Amino acid sequence: MVHRAELATLRTFLSIYRSGGVAKAAYGLGLSQPAVSLHLKNMEHLVGRPLFERSGRGIAPTEVGHVLAAQVRAHLDALEGVLGAYQATAEEHAAPLFLGAPSDLLWPHILQRLTPLVTEGLHVHCRIGFSPHLTEALLDGQLDLAVLTKIEHAPTRQLHLRHLCEEEFVLIGGVGERPYSHHDAGRRFIGYSGAMPMARRYFRQCWGAPPPTPVLTVADVRTLAAAAEAGTGLSVVPRYLVQSALDAGQLAILHTPQAPVVNSVHLAARIGREHLPRVRAVFDVVCPAA
Template identity: 60%
Template sequence: MSSRPELVALRSFLSVYRTGGVARAAEALGLSQPAVSRHLKAIEESVGRPLFRRAGRGIAPTEAGHSLAAEVAEHIDALEGALDGLRSATLSGAGPVFVGAPVDLLERFVVPRMPPLLAEGLTVRCRVGLSPDLVNAVLRDEIDVALLTKIEGVPTRRMYLVPLLEERFLLVGPAGEEPYAPGRERRFVGYTEDMPMARRYFRECWAVRPPTPALIVNDFRAVVAAVIAGAGLTVVPHYLVEEHIAAGRLAVLHEPPQPVVNSVHIGTRRGREHLPRIRAVFGALSTVD
């Protein structure tokens, strides 16, 4: 950033706005908390009104804070991007890129595509999470890039999103299991209590809710293992079970008239998509099969 005090203070203000706290902003910027607090005070004195208010144990932006963030964010991000590009024409020496995704997507689509970036000098740190948590982490600058399986409700004015792939939902069970039809008593295995994939599959295919899961395991790979072992049926993305189906360990128990699909997106905080490291990760992930 520039050495002008106003720009330094605005950078601190924007980090507090995005992270939701002075301590988190100070850590992200590599500054002391008193320094960030001084910057906020200077900006508030400049605009003549408070930019944050206390909310529980933290702080929340006032209307003036929201307005100022909307005015300056794009310009501060552009300056950061320009400096990022000037600092290094390569990917090395620019600090790690933090990438978040559900564990199955991380294993299937993220990790296998990192070696070329690592060879160019990029360092990567991965984080497991579900879409709502990952969106919040991106907007708080805790992670740089996220793979999102659900974008309903995502603030697109603040998030830059690119479609990555379509996952096709399959209703599967152990090999030799009879085809599924609603009304028959069958056990199900779920990733969560509400089984959003199964809920969508049942809604689109039969306009009913799925059965309550008999077993819940918070890892889709373990869900698949449980189904292979005979624990019940499940609805999962196609890429998690294709090899098991081909090997005869699992069987598709229902063929819907129209495939039930879900779009997976890759996202970053809007204004950061032009940064070299972010572009490199987007490029690597966009080579999905």
Template identity: 35%
Template sequence: MIELHLLETFLEIYRSGSVTTASARLGLSQPAASARLARLEEQLGEPLFVRAGRGLSPNARADELAGRAGPHLDQLRHALDQAGRLDGHRGTVHIGGAGEIMAARILPALAPLAAGGMRLRVTIGLADDLLTALGNARLDLVVSAVRPTRSGLVATPLIDEEFLLVGAPTLARTIDAAALVTDPVAALSHLPLVGYADDLPIVRRYWRSEFGRRPPNPVAVVVPDLRAVLAAVIAGAGVSVLPRYLTEAALAAGSVEQLHQPQVSPLNTLYLATQRAALEDPALALVHRHLLERARGWGTL
């Protein structure tokens, strides 16, 4: 009989396409996750993946196994999670993150835990400040767009954000389509920018990634809340780079338009950051595990 922990590891690798990501989500070392996969393949008598670039590509046998075992393992996880709540993980967890992702994804995802007795104390702020608070034990968990480098902190990949360059239709009509192809920096240079901070971290990263240089554009508005950035963009104050999950409704309504189509959409990974030993706390471990499970259904944000 195949052991459940081998199937669990296989399913994580199958869904993430990466032993590294799967091992982080499971709280294993990469060699341990690889060893589990090798043991499962040995028991089955055939390989399940082929290497594809930096990741792994499942074969037909892996597709069949994931289709048969995946739903049952997910139901078992859900049942155990419900049982854990009923057994009373009623501690207090201090969690920090940017207001946008906390409002759009994190707090709705954690609502069932709160309804079951978990006490959540939420701090909204910038990643560097929140990670400092985490390192000083003022927070238990941080949803961070920055991977922490401070000793004693560990980060588990949660989800990838996809970024779009967007502007109001009136501004979109001022862009020369031919110039946008041949010289995009010049074609966009007249558009005022709406930024999240004075150093334009998100906008600057997009320009460097897509165009190889910093934006020369004038900066019209700086506001440290991406929801406010979107409001300013919709009102015509300027253009900005925003995560897709924030702009979907405005794009569907025609309030904004995507101004540039990259060949490969720029992504940024969000992490769950904790102190190294913190997950020994049952309440925090439950929040951590619950967010990872919910994020599997979000796709790329």
């Protein structure tokens, strides 16, 4: 028979496995590091073998640790979801919801739709970030929900994903700029980050090549649009964020691809937590299932 204490140590083990460290697991669980270390020690005593080993500056799962995680994670996540579903709705709405998203997607796709829930008493705390960091925070238990613009290479088996929207990327520049050709050398580009995520997708689909190195990076699309309008450089951005400037003749589209360059955006929760009333309420309001 599995006792309550053993379930707690299993939950701690899984948190360490997902987060990759005792300190991160302690933060996500709201426990002290000594308590988490004790849980891990008890679990290794129960299993009879080490579950983690030192790796560089941190720890890595042993083969036994990988096997145990594969065996228990779906069951523990399901139990957490079932128990969460029985919590009182009033208590759930009183508890804060922690949400992560890129800054440019937060208001138009999320917050303006949450007004009814906030009016009913839901407290929402937002974190700005990129998909890899937001995914890690989801799995650590630091976030309840996250808007992910990239799920390639993400641990999708550990995530409950719901389609939020499609972004269409457009290549823009100032009014009067000549159309862009891939053979144009020396055209300045500006981007969201050094990795140029939007331009990278655009150039890969249109020309099968990497984008130019940016002369300016700023993690805010509206600032990129303003810089492009001022002639700082060309940029690839989501159409919906610059459509009004395009309509007003303040910006120009400098290239038209054979097929629209689009990116799927998802709203995500950790598997098992999608059943929590406050999380389910946000899913239903922001991206209701078809």
